[in-house]
Amino acid sequence: MSKLDESLLTGLPPFSLLERSQIREILDQALPKRYDEGAEIFHEGHDAERFHLLLDGYIRVVKTTEGGEQIIALHISPGQLFGIAPALNRDTYPATAIAASESLALSWPVRLWGEFTTKYPGFATESYSTLGQRLGEMQTRITELATQAVEQRVAAALLRMVTQSGRKVDEGIEIAFPVTRRNISEMTGTTLHTVSRLLSAWEKDGIVHSTRKHIVVTAPHRLVLLSGAQG
Amino acid sequence: MSKLDESLLTGLPPFSLLERSQIREILDQALPKRYDEGAEIFHEGHDAERFHLLLDGYIRVVKTTEGGEQIIALHISPGQLFGIAPALNRDTYPATAIAASESLALSWPVRLWGEFTTKYPGFATESYSTLGQRLGEMQTRITELATQAVEQRVAAALLRMVTQSGRKVDEGIEIAFPVTRRNISEMTGTTLHTVSRLLSAWEKDGIVHSTRKHIVVTAPHRLVLLSGAQG
DNA sequence: GGACCACTTTGTCCTTCAGCAAACTTGCGG
DNA sequence: CCGCAAGTTTGCTGAAGGACAAAGTGGTCC
Numbered sequence: 134m135s136k137l138d139e140s141l142l143t144g145l146p147p148f149s150l151l152e153r154s155q156i157r158e159i160l161d162q163a164l165p166k167r168y169d170e171g172a173e174i175f176h177e178g179h180d181a182e183r184f185h186l187l188l189d190g191y192i193r194v195v196k197t198t199e200g201g202e203q204i205i206a207l208h209i210s211p212g213q214l215f216g217i218a219p220a221l222n223r224d225t226y227p228a229t230a231i232a233a234s235e236s237l238a239l240s241w242p243v244r245l246w247g248e249f250t251t252k253y254p255g256f257a258t259e260s261y262s263t264l265g266q267r268l269g270e271m272q273t274r275i276t277e278l279a280t281q282a283v284e285q286r287v288a289a290a291l292l293r294m295v296t297q298s299g300r301k302v303d304e305g306i307e308i309a310f311p312v313t314r315r316n317i318s319e320m321t322g323t324t325l326h327t328v329s330r331l332l333s334a335w336e337k338d339g340i341v342h343s344t345r346k347h348i349v350v351t352a353p354h355r356l357v358l359l360s361g362a363q364g
Numbered sequence: 365m366s367k368l369d370e371s372l373l374t375g376l377p378p379f380s381l382l383e384r385s386q387i388r389e390i391l392d393q394a395l396p397k398r399y400d401e402g403a404e405i406f407h408e409g410h411d412a413e414r415f416h417l418l419l420d421g422y423i424r425v426v427k428t429t430e431g432g433e434q435i436i437a438l439h440i441s442p443g444q445l446f447g448i449a450p451a452l453n454r455d456t457y458p459a460t461a462i463a464a465s466e467s468l469a470l471s472w473p474v475r476l477w478g479e480f481t482t483k484y485p486g487f488a489t490e491s492y493s494t495l496g497q498r499l500g501e502m503q504t505r506i507t508e509l510a511t512q513a514v515e516q517r518v519a520a521a522l523l524r525m526v527t528q529s530g531r532k533v534d535e536g537i538e539i540a541f542p543v544t545r546r547n548i549s550e551m552t553g554t555t556l557h558t559v560s561r562l563l564s565a566w567e568k569d570g571i572v573h574s575t576r577k578h579i580v581v582t583a584p585h586r587l588v589l590l591s592g593a594q595g
Numbered sequence: 596g597g598a599c600c601a602c603t604t605t606g607t608c609c610t611t612c613a614g615c616a617a618a619c620t621t622g623c624g625g
Numbered sequence: 626c627c628g629c630a631a632g633t634t635t636g637c638t639g640a641a642g643g644a645c646a647a648a649g650t651g652g653t654c655c
Contacts, residue, residue, distance in 0.1 A: 196503060196507055198507055198511050199592075200511065202511050204506065204507045204510050204511065206503060206506070218496075220492065220496075221492050221493065221495055221496025221499065222489060222492055222493045222496060223496050227499075227500055227503065228503070258453060261451065261452050261453055261492075262452065262453045264452055264495070264499075265449075265451075265452025265453060265454050267499075268452065268458075268495075268498075268499060268502070269458055271499070271502045271503070271506060272427060272437060272458065272459070272502070274506055275435065275437065275502060275505055275506055275509065276427055276429055276435045278506065278509035278510060278553060279435050279509060279552075279553030280429050280431065280433050280435065280553065282641075282642095283641080283642065313601090313602065313603090314602075314603065314604095315602080321510075322509060322510030322511065323642075323643085324642080324643060324644080325602090325603080326603095326604085326605090326642090326643080326644085326645095327641095327642060327643075329602095329603060329604060329605085330604085330605080330642095332603095333603095333604070333605090344651090345601090345602065345603080345650085345651065345652080346602080361430075513611080513612095514611080514612070544631090544632065544633090545632075545633065545634095546632080554612080554613085555612080555613060555614080556632090556633080557612090557613080557614085557615095557633095557634085557635085558611095558612065558613075560632095560633060560634060560635085561612095561634085561635080563633095564633095564634070564635090575621095576620085576621065576622080576631095576632065576633080577632080
């Protein structure tokens with residue numbers, strides 16, 4: 134593994150305001166690792182031995198029910214910490230992390246968590262803000278699941294992915310990682326069949342254009358209408 | 365308001381391990397307040413000026429959708445901190461808190477949050493553990509909503525309330541605060557009608573006994589079966 | 596180039612549960 | 626003690642969407 138460059142961390146929220154030497158030190162203790170699409174990074178229930186920072190790619194955080202069904206809890210984008218069980222005094226991971234696309238992540242042993250939070254003021258603050266945001270998102274998903282119809286939930290899920298990872302292409306905005314119908318159904322609590330039907334309908338209406346594992350949203354504003362209070 | 369007694373806080377997780385003089389100091393800065401059933405303690409979106417500790421009673425934390433529907437996010441029991449937006453660097457409350465029964469709570473201005481967390485080691489740790497648990501519960505609710513049928517969700521909601529606040533009576537275990545059918549429907553994402561039908565059926569089966577705003581679970585084990593993978 | 600595999604599409608049926616409506620019960624305030 | 630409000634029960638109907646089935650379509654590996 135080649136020597137890591139400091140520019141990797143410079144400007145990332147958790148490490149902003151740090152001096153070059155500090156970043157060097159943090160980096161020297163990091164273990165970089167590449168993950169293929171579909172590769173597991175850590176598993177629900179296992180001992181939380183390391184915490185992670187995603188540098189490139191996208192991560193799906195997944196929970197499995199006793200019935201064997203999977204629920205996608207959230208997606209991680211580059212620059213975000215994940216698997217930060219130590220922040221909440223947990224000693225096992227509460228969910229499984231899987232690379233949604235080919236990804237690169239750094240990780241540190243949990244014992245460094247305490248060191249980082251005390252040594253670098255911004256680090257703790259930033260981490261807990263992240264947690265706060267995630268809590269808010271989960272709130273939103275709960276109210277969505279509790280009050281909205283399937284069509285609205287699927288529209289909202291697409292918009293969330295677009296917002297988090299959308300990149301401009303000439304047709305519209307493309308979700309930057311592979312997504313299957315099944316994936317979407319696991320984000321919205323429905324079946325892949327229903328998702329397929331919805332996407333087909335939207336395709337016909339010119340709202341989205343989707344190929345095998347890729348989705349381009351061509352009319353985001355119409356999707357917003359579908360996701361909102363009334364269509 | 366009469367002088368507060370130190371025994372109020374002694375032994376409560378957030379303040380365990382503290383010396384008498386420290387507890388005295390904390391208590392002297394606290395504002396105690398009594399709330400009638402249904403009274404609002406703070407409102408979603410308002411400036412988070414204080415954080416709270418529930419001493420007696422039960423609090424419902426509620427989120428309102430644009431459509432005006434309410435979703436009950438969680439219940440707070442005595443001894444728990446709530447409205448701890450500052451822990452996540454939020455400056456507004458993410459939800460509304462309402463007394464589910466007559467309640468007594470202490471509160472402190474948010475500026476003391478930093479002081480408490482730095483001065484009293486156990487305080488921060490304990491607070492973040494609480495947050496971790498809540499995050500876990502929300503996860504569970506999301507998977508429930510996404511994968512389980514209404515009957516299972518309602519059974520699970522009753523069990524959750526029983527676990528959190530159940531007190532033994534001769535018929536079985538009673539939920540310690542008033543709960544209406546509508547409340548349950550707001551916890552489970554269904555309608556009060558459906559909840560009413562379920563409770564009636566369970567009453568006939570001898571699983572619960574419910575009066576107007578009170579529920580006694582007479583056969584918890586059967587409820588567990590209903591909430592589980594298969595009924 | 597062919598075979599297999601993963602993903603998708605589409606059709607049909609059937610259950611669950613939300614929506615609507617209306618009567619009933621309980622408790623409280625005057 | 627009466628009237629009203631809040632909470633509950635119950636019936637009926639219809640639509641949403643899950644379950645099952647089966648065929649279509651890329652993509653990839655040999």
